[in-house]
Amino acid sequence: MKKNTLLIGGRRIRPGERTQVYLDIPALFDNAPMNISLEVIRGLEPGPVLFVSAAIHGDELNGTEACHRLIKSPQMKNIKGTVIIAPILNIYGFNNKSRYLPDRRDLNRCFPGNPTGSLGSRLADIVMKEIVVHCTHVIDIHTGSLHRTNIPQIRANFQGKGAKVMKELARSFGAPVMVHSNVRDGSFREAVLQQGVPMLLFEGGEAMRFEEPIIKSIVRGVHSTMRALGMLAPAKLDTQKDCLFAHKMSWIRAPHSGIFLLKKKLGSVVKEGELVARIKGPLGENLADVHTPYDGVIIGATLIPQVMAGEGLINIGLFEDIDVLEEHLENFEF
Numbered sequence: 510m511k512k513n514t515l516l517i518g519g520r521r522i523r524p525g526e527r528t529q530v531y532l533d534i535p536a537l538f539d540n541a542p543m544n545i546s547l548e549v550i551r552g553l554e555p556g557p558v559l560f561v562s563a564a565i566h567g568d569e570l571n572g573t574e575a576c577h578r579l580i581k582s583p584q585m586k587n588i589k590g591t592v593i594i595a596p597i598l599n600i601y602g603f604n605n606k607s608r609y610l611p612d613r614r615d616l617n618r619c620f621p622g623n624p625t626g627s628l629g630s631r632l633a634d635i636v637m638k639e640i641v642v643h644c645t646h647v648i649d650i651h652t653g654s655l656h657r658t659n660i661p662q663i664r665a666n667f668q669g670k671g672a673k674v675m676k677e678l679a680r681s682f683g684a685p686v687m688v689h690s691n692v693r694d695g696s697f698r699e700a701v702l703q704q705g706v707p708m709l710l711f712e713g714g715e716a717m718r719f720e721e722p723i724i725k726s727i728v729r730g731v732h733s734t735m736r737a738l739g740m741l742a743p744a745k746l747d748t749q750k751d752c753l754f755a756h757k758m759s760w761i762r763a764p765h766s767g768i769f770l771l772k773k774k775l776g777s778v779v780k781e782g783e784l785v786a787r788i789k790g791p792l793g794e795n796l797a798d799v800h801t802p803y804d805g806v807i808i809g810a811t812l813i814p815q816v817m818a819g820e821g822l823i824n825i826g827l828f829e830d831i832d833v834l835e836e837h838l839e840n841f842e843f
């Protein structure tokens with residue numbers, strides 16, 4: 510724990526206190542006040558400071574419902590340390606049912622931000638200076654982008670320096686798969702990691718939906734990570750499942766424009782050369798067979814049947830050891 514006094518949005522929150530904080534952010538054209546709503550929960554005993562955020566992409570909503578359930582969960586009544594929950598980080602995009610900000614920028618490319626920069630840059634600056642500055646850990650919740658879906662997965666940097674810490678943290682969340690992903694310039698993850706704060710990025714389901722299995726896996730995962738961090742009492746029964754790490758993910762792209770039919774389920778284990786999809790013409794005639802060039806697991810896919818040549822169809826997670834995957838994935842629901 511960095512400090513005993515927690516000051517967010519000009520509000521002082523003391524140990525043992527629980528409150529809502531509304532962070533002022535720039536207004537829109539009508540000048541009506543805009544803010545980011547936060548639930549701040551401080552235990553009496555010191556401990557880690559965990560930030561759980563959702564909807565940095567304003568249309569990615571599974572995390573929003575999961576945050577609502579976390580706020581209400583009885584576990585939050587007796588914690589060590591502090592939890593800060595932001596169910597809707599990008600309130601502008603959320604109000605527009607859009608991934609983006611009103612100026613069409615991606616908030617997740619505006620970090621670490623600048624108080625005199627673009628709207629997104631100002632918002633990012635507020636998030637970093639008001640919230641992340643206090644944190645020891647961050648979990649940011651995403652879904653697939655519009656009309657694309659993902660099986661529940663943690664994306665983080667599992668290679669090089671700090672990989673061990675990240676793997677342990679990811680393991681504690683207990684998602685079916687963990688996928689190594691390099692940080693992107695301007696992303697929230699890059700800015701958080703630059704502060705020396707470990708961050709898990711969760712991906713699961715699709716945009717604009719509430720999907721029960723995904724929401725449940727987020728709530729379970731956050732509680733489980735909190736237990737691993739000592740913020741909650743250990744579980745009576747250790748139900749933590751093993752988890753598997755993909756060293757890479759890669760999109761299989763449409764070899765031909767046409768009508769896409771997925772021949773495998775999400776979460777399927779596939780072997781190099783296996784038929785995974787077909788592209789058909791208007792009369793149902795076969796235009797192209799799509800085979801996977803790798804061994805791996807289908808961790809994401811497009812949900813729209815109409816596809817153009819070159820479009821990403823299926824996202825494959827590449828694992829070192831695929832022989833154990835099938836049995837492992839049978840333990841999960843998605």
Ligand SMILES: [Zn+2]
Pocket residue numbers: 565566569651652653
């Ligand atoms: Zn996202």
